[in-house]
Amino acid sequence: MAVLPTERVGAASAPPGRLAAPASPTPASPSAASGGGARPRPVHGVRTSDGVPLHVEIRGHQGPIVVLSHGFTVDSDEWSPQIAALAHRARVVTWDQRGHGKSGWGDPANATIDQLGQDLAAVVDAVSPCGRVVLGGHSMGGMTVLALARQHPEWFGTRVAGVFLVATSAGQMVSDGPLGVLHAAARRAGLLPAVLEGARRAAPIADALPWRDSAVGRWLVRRLAFTPDATDEEVRRLQAVTESLPLPVSSAFTSSLLAHDESASLTALARVPTTVVAATGDRLTPAAHGQRIADALGPRARLVLVEDAGHAVNQTHHEVVDAALLDLVDGLRHR
Numbered sequence: 001m002a003v004l005p006t007e008r009v010g011a012a013s014a015p016p017g018r019l020a021a022p023a024s025p026t027p028a029s030p031s032a033a034s035g036g037g038a039r040p041r042p043v044h045g046v047r048t049s050d051g052v053p054l055h056v057e058i059r060g061h062q063g064p065i066v067v068l069s070h071g072f073t074v075d076s077d078e079w080s081p082q083i084a085a086l087a088h089r090a091r092v093v094t095w096d097q098r099g100h101g102k103s104g105w106g107d108p109a110n111a112t113i114d115q116l117g118q119d120l121a122a123v124v125d126a127v128s129p130c131g132r133v134v135l136g137g138h139s140m141g142g143m144t145v146l147a148l149a150r151q152h153p154e155w156f157g158t159r160v161a162g163v164f165l166v167a168t169s170a171g172q173m174v175s176d177g178p179l180g181v182l183h184a185a186a187r188r189a190g191l192l193p194a195v196l197e198g199a200r201r202a203a204p205i206a207d208a209l210p211w212r213d214s215a216v217g218r219w220l221v222r223r224l225a226f227t228p229d230a231t232d233e234e235v236r237r238l239q240a241v242t243e244s245l246p247l248p249v250s251s252a253f254t255s256s257l258l259a260h261d262e263s264a265s266l267t268a269l270a271r272v273p274t275t276v277v278a279a280t281g282d283r284l285t286p287a288a289h290g291q292r293i294a295d296a297l298g299p300r301a302r303l304v305l306v307e308d309a310g311h312a313v314n315q316t317h318h319e320v321v322d323a324a325l326l327d328l329v330d331g332l333r334h335r
Helices: 076-086 113-127 140-151 177-188 192-207 215-225 232-243 247-259 263-269 287-300 318-333
Strands: 018-021 056-059 065-069 091-095 133-138 160-166 274-279 301-306
Touching (some): 056 113, 065 113, 065 140, 076 091, 076 133, 076 318, 091 113, 113 140, 133 140, 133 318, 140 160, 140 247, 140 263, 160 318, 215 232, 287 301, 301 318
Parallel strands (some): 018 301, 065 091, 065 133, 133 160, 160 274, 274 301
Antiparallel strands (some): 056 091
């Protein structure tokens, strides 16, 4: 079983039930970037409830099934370090969320967290119609898992054996800071729907403009996803992935992300072992969001706080995230 650190570097021991991770970042190794050499096998014919085809892959031939859901504006490749860590330990399923990566798109009206929960249900049905699975999600992928928990609470403790949440939130995404003030003001004035609709209509035109690979874009990616010590290579790599997502797709999801509230689904997660990874330097889903999830889940939850890490913690500090995931999966193997 993987052993997680139980003390902060240079600090006192962590409180009971809370694990503190070391602060030093460890960039993904070449073997991690390639998925550890595990050859993916496509899972054909996976379609959503509204007919959108999903790109689903599975690696490995033995062990528990681990289904990983990626975050907003990226694709399933973001899990490469964790895929490598799970090599020969599990059957790892990754999928591209609708509109992302190699999956289809469909009606923009269905670009909601609720629909993503239904999409994840289709993936689980396809890869494990009878067996048990571990569900993992980063950022919007974690929200997808929470949506599934609301839609199918009976799965948790039966079909779902454990949950792994990384840099995600159960709600109140824009409750703090300048963005929260602007969002609340627009909502009170009744302007929010018009603002979001205007952004949606302008997206196809803006998508054709030469805005990609700009210095401003790199600054935003660095600020929102990383801590200041991130390398230019890390920032450029994530910038290229996020900017490859068409603006009509990202704008279509915006309303659902702003309104996201799946706090009621935490009751279902409390039935299974759940690990919550939060990064102290995360500006998109601050560590307080992970803390609130873990507190709501109670004694079966484990909170891993990664010091001096940003939203892309599963890439920049993958060894800590890998260890937390292995600890969860290996613990379930011995149940």
